[in-house]
Amino acid sequence: MYKASLLNEKFAILNKSLWLPIISVVLVIALWGAISQLGGLGKHVFPGPATVLLAFNELFNNGELIKHSVASLYRVTVGFYLAIFLGIPLGIVLGLNRTLSDMVDPVVQFLRPISPLAWIPLAMLWFGIGDKPAIFLIFLSSFFSLTMATTVAVKSINPIYFQVAANFNFNRAELLTKIIIPAITPDVITALRLTVAVAWLVVVAAEMIAVQSGLGYLILDSRNALRMDYVMVGMIVIGWIGLSLDLIMQKFSRVKWTAH
Amino acid sequence: MSFIQIKNITKNYTNRRRTKRSPGDASKAGELITVLDNINLEFEEGEMVCILGPSGCGKSTLLRIIAGFDTDFDGEVIIDGDKVGSASSEHIFVFQQNGLLPWMSVWDNVELGLRNMKDSEMKNEQIQEYIDLVELNGFEHNLPYQLSGGMQRRAELARALAVTPDILYLDEPFTGLDYFTHLKVREEVVNIHEYIGKTMIMVTHFIEDALVMADRIIILSDRPSCVKMTRKLDFSRPRNMNKNKDLGDLRDEIFLMLGVSYVA
Ligand SMILES: Nc1ncnc2c1ncn2[C@@H]1O[C@H](COP(=O)(O)OP(=O)(O)O)[C@@H](O)[C@H]1O
Ligand SMILES: [Mg+2]
Numbered sequence: 001m002y003k004a005s006l007l008n009e010k011f012a013i014l015n016k017s018l019w020l021p022i023i024s025v026v027l028v029i030a031l032w033g034a035i036s037q038l039g040g041l042g043k044h045v046f047p048g049p050a051t052v053l054l055a056f057n058e059l060f061n062n063g064e065l066i067k068h069s070v071a072s073l074y075r076v077t078v079g080f081y082l083a084i085f086l087g088i089p090l091g092i093v094l095g096l097n098r099t100l101s102d103m104v105d106p107v108v109q110f111l112r113p114i115s116p117l118a119w120i121p122l123a124m125l126w127f128g129i130g131d132k133p134a135i136f137l138i139f140l141s142s143f144f145s146l147t148m149a150t151t152v153a154v155k156s157i158n159p160i161y162f163q164v165a166a167n168f169n170f171n172r173a174e175l176l177t178k179i180i181i182p183a184i185t186p187d188v189i190t191a192l193r194l195t196v197a198v199a200w201l202v203v204v205a206a207e208m209i210a211v212q213s214g215l216g217y218l219i220l221d222s223r224n225a226l227r228m229d230y231v232m233v234g235m236i237v238i239g240w241i242g243l244s245l246d247l248i249m250q251k252f253s254r255v256k257w258t259a260h
Numbered sequence: 261m262s263f264i265q266i267k268n269i270t271k272n273y274t275n276r277r278r279t280k281r282s283p284g285d286a287s288k289a290g291e292l293i294t295v296l297d298n299i300n301l302e303f304e305e306g307e308m309v310c311i312l313g314p315s316g317c318g319k320s321t322l323l324r325i326i327a328g329f330d331t332d333f334d335g336e337v338i339i340d341g342d343k344v345g346s347a348s349s350e351h352i353f354v355f356q357q358n359g360l361l362p363w364m365s366v367w368d369n370v371e372l373g374l375r376n377m378k379d380s381e382m383k384n385e386q387i388q389e390y391i392d393l394v395e396l397n398g399f400e401h402n403l404p405y406q407l408s409g410g411m412q413r414r415a416e417l418a419r420a421l422a423v424t425p426d427i428l429y430l431d432e433p434f435t436g437l438d439y440f441t442h443l444k445v446r447e448e449v450v451n452i453h454e455y456i457g458k459t460m461i462m463v464t465h466f467i468e469d470a471l472v473m474a475d476r477i478i479i480l481s482d483r484p485s486c487v488k489m490t491r492k493l494d495f496s497r498p499r500n501m502n503k504n505k506d507l508g509d510l511r512d513e514i515f516l517m518l519g520v521s522y523v524a
Contacts, residue, residue, distance in 0.1 A: 160359050163329050166347040168372045168423075182363035257363040257403050 047229040052236070055229035064218070069237060071213040075131060076203050079138025080196060087146035088188065092180060094147070095154020105151070112144035116202050124210050134206040134214070141202040142195040149191030153184035186255045193249040200242045215241075264303040264326065264427070264459070269335035271296040271321055294484035295321050296333070301478065301487065308453050308460045310470035313480030313488075314518060319463040320356060320431050322480070326461065327353050327429045339427070349373060352420040356431040356463075358412055360404040366391065366415045367400040373423030390422040391415075394448065410441035414448065421452065430462040434469065446473065450497065467514050471507055472499050479517060489517060 029049050036048035043051055059065040094101040116137045123133035161179050170178065207216025215234050222230035272292045295318040303309055313319050324330040326337050328347040337344040339351075352373070353359070360369050370387045377383040391397055394414035396407075404412050413433060420428055433449070434442045450473055453460055464470055470477045471493070479489040491510070501507045 158357075160355050160357060161361060163324075163347070163353065163355070164359055164361065164372075166329060167327075167349065167351075167353050168375075169347075169349045178361070178364075182361075185363075258405060 044226065044228060047232060051229045052232045055227070056233045056236075059230065059233055065233070065237060068213055068215050068218045068234075069241060071211075071217075072203050072207065072215045073241070075134045075206070075214065076138055076196075076199050078131075079135040079203075080142055080199050082135070082139045083142035083146050083195070083199075084192070087143045088150050091147045091150020092154055092176075092184075094151040095157075095184075096180075101151060101155075105148075108144050108147055112148060116141040117205055120206070120209055129210040131211070133210050134203065137202055137206040138199045141198050145195050145198070146188075146191055150184060150188055153187035153191075154180060156187075157183045182257075186253075186258070189249075189253045189255065193246065193253055196245050196249055197242065200238075200245060204238055263305055263340055264301075264461075265336075265338040266299060266301040266326065267336040267338065269296055269299040269322070269325060269333055269337070270294065271318065271325065271330075271333040296325075297484035297486045299335070299480075299485075299487060301490075303459060303461060305459055306457045308473060308475045309462070309478060310474035310476075311461065311463045311478045311480065312465065312467060312470050312514065312518070313485060314482050315465060317480050317483050317485040319465075319480060323353075323429050323431050323461065323463050327351055329353070349423055350425055351427040351429065352423060352425040353429040354416055354420050354431065354433050356433075356435055358404065358416070360412055360416050360419070362404050365401045365403055366396055366407070366418075369404070369415060370419045370422050372419060386422060390418040393421065393452070394418040408441070409437050410445055413437065413445050417445075417449070417452070421456065424456070425458065427459045427461070430460060432464055433462065434464070434466065449473065454497075467511060467518075468501065470514075471501060471511055472497075477514070479514065489514075 033048045033050070036043075036046045036051075039046055047055070056065070094104055119137060119140055120133070123136045127133040127136055157180065161183060162175075165175050165179050203214065204216035204219070207214035208220045211217055215238050219231050219234040222228070222234065272294050275291045275293050299322065311319055311322065321330065325333050326344070328337070328344045328351070331345060347353075360366075361372075364372075367387060370390055371383070374383050374386055377386075388397075388400075391400055394417055396411060396415055396418065399407060399411065399415075404415070407415065417433075430449070434445055437445060446469060449460075449462075453473075462469075462473065474493055477489075477491050477493060478487060479491075480486070481488040493510075495504060495507055499507060501511055
C-alpha cells in the first residue's frame with residue numbers, strides 16, 4: 001500500500017514536469033491561432049499556426065530552411081571559434097600580467113559595450129560583402145566579453161594554488177595545464193554560454209545586411225516578398241536553434257570538481 | 261639535513277585598505293605597516309617547533325618567508341648554509357586553507373611531488389604507501405570535495421610527506437576541523453614526526469596543540485611582532501596537561517603572556 005502510493009506520487013511528479021510545458025505550448029499556439037483568426041489582420045499580415053506549418057513544410061522540403069540554417073550556424077561557429085582562440089589566451093595573458101592588463105583593460109572595457117551592430121558600416125567597408133563581415137561581427141560580439149571574463153577568472157584564482165605550483169616546482173606548461181586552465185574552466189564556460197547566446201542574436205541582425213543567405217537573410221527577403229508566413233518560420237527556427245545551442249552549452253557547463 | 265637560521269627579518273606591508281580594521285585602527289591607505297620586526301630564530305634539524313601568537317601578528321607571513329614564497333623582506337633565511345631565494349620541493353608547505361588542487365583526485369594530488377619519477381612502478385608504490393599512511397586507502401580516486409575536512413587535511417599531509425621533504429611547514433593545519441578530527445589529525449602529525457623525524461615548523465593559535473606537540477615553543481608578540489619567548493619542552497609524549505603539573509603551569513604562563521588571565 002505504502003509502496004504503491006509512493007510510486008503514484010513519483011508518477012504524478014514525472015507527469016507534472018512533462019505535461020506542464022506541453023500544456024503551455026499548446027495554449028500559446030491556440031492563442032496565436034485565435035488572434036490570427038479573430039484579429040481581423042488577415043492571413044498575409046498575421047498568419048496562423050496552420051499557415052506557418054504549411055510554409056515550414058514547403059521551406060523544409062525545398063531545402064531553403066536547411067541551407068539558411070547551415071549558413072547562419074557556419075558564421076556563428078567560425079566567429080565564435082575565432083573569439084575563443086584569440087580571446088581566451090589573451091585573457092590568460094592579461095590575467096597573469098598586471099602591467100599589461102592595466103594597459104589593455106580600459107580599451108577592452110571601452111569597446112565591449114559598443115554594439116557589434118554599430119560596427120556594420122566599417123565591417124562592410126573592410127570586408128566587403130559575404131561571410132566575412134558577418135563573421136567579423138560575431139567575432140566582435142564574443143571576443144571582448146570572453147577576454148574580459150577570462151582575465152577576471154585568472155585574476156581570481158586562489159593564490160594558494162600558485163604557491164602549490166611553486167612548492168612543487170611546476171614549469172610554465174604545468175602551471176598552465178595543471179593550475180590555470182582547470183581553475184578558470186567553470187567561469188570561462190559560463191562566459192561561453194552567455195556569449196554564444198549573444199552571438200546567435202547578432203548573426204541574425206548581421207545577415208540582414210550584406211549577405212545573401214542565412215536565417216536573417218531569409219526573414220528580410222521574405223518580408224520584401226510580403227511572405228509573413230516565411231518570416232514566422234524563420235523566427236521559430238531561430239528560437240529552436242538558440243535553445244538547442246543553450247542546451248548544448250549547459251551540458252558542457254557541469255564542472256565535476258565542485259560540490260555544486 | 262636542515263639547520264634553519266633566520267637573521268634580522270623585518271617585513272612591511274603597504275596598507276592597501278581604505279577601511280579601518282578596528283575602531284582604534286589609525287592606519288591609512290598607502291602607509292607602511294611593519295608586521296615582523298627584526299626576528300632572529302634558529303631551528304635544529306628534526307625539531308618540531310610550534311609558533312604561537314595573536315591573530316594577525318604575522319605568523320603566516322613569517323612561515324611564508326621561511327618557505328621562500330615571499331621574497332620581499334629585509335633580512336636573511338639560511339637553510340644548511342644556503343640563502344633561501346625561492347620555494348623548493350624539498351620543503352613542503354601545508355596550507356592554512358585547503359591546499360589540495362580541487363580538480364585532481366587524491367591520487368593525482370599525492371602524485372604532484374613525484375610526477376618526475378622515471379620508474380612508474382616505484383612511483384605508484386610510493387603514492388600508495390603515503391595514502392595508506394594517512395589511512396585514505398579506498399579514497400584514491402575521490403576528488404577533494406568528496407572528502408570530509410579531516411580527510412582533506414590528511415590527503416594534503418600525504419602529498420607533502422610523499423616527497424620525503426627535509427622540512428615540513430604547517431600553517432594552522434587543524435583550522436576548520438571539528439574538535440574530534442582535530443585531535444585525530446594532530447595525533448597523526450605527532451606520529452609522523454616521530455616516524456620520519458624531519459624538521460617541522462607549525463604555526464598555530466591553539467596553545468594546547470603547541471603544548472602537546474612541540475619540542476620547542478616560540479611566542480610572537482602582537483604586531484609589529486618580535487620573539488617574545490622561546491621555550492624548550494622536555495616532556496615525554498604522549499602528553500597530558502591535566503596530569504602533568506609542569507605542563508599545566510606552562511599553559512597558564514603562556515595564556516597570561518598572550519593576555520588571557522583566567523584559564524578554566
Ligand atoms: N598581502 C597583504 N597586504 C597587506 N597586509 C597584509 C597582507 N597579508 C597580510 N597582511 C597583514 O599582515 C598581518 C599579518 O598577517 P598574517 O601573517 O596572515 O597573520 P597571522 O597568520 O599571524 O594571523 C595582518 O595584520 C594582515 O592584515
Ligand atoms: Mg595565518
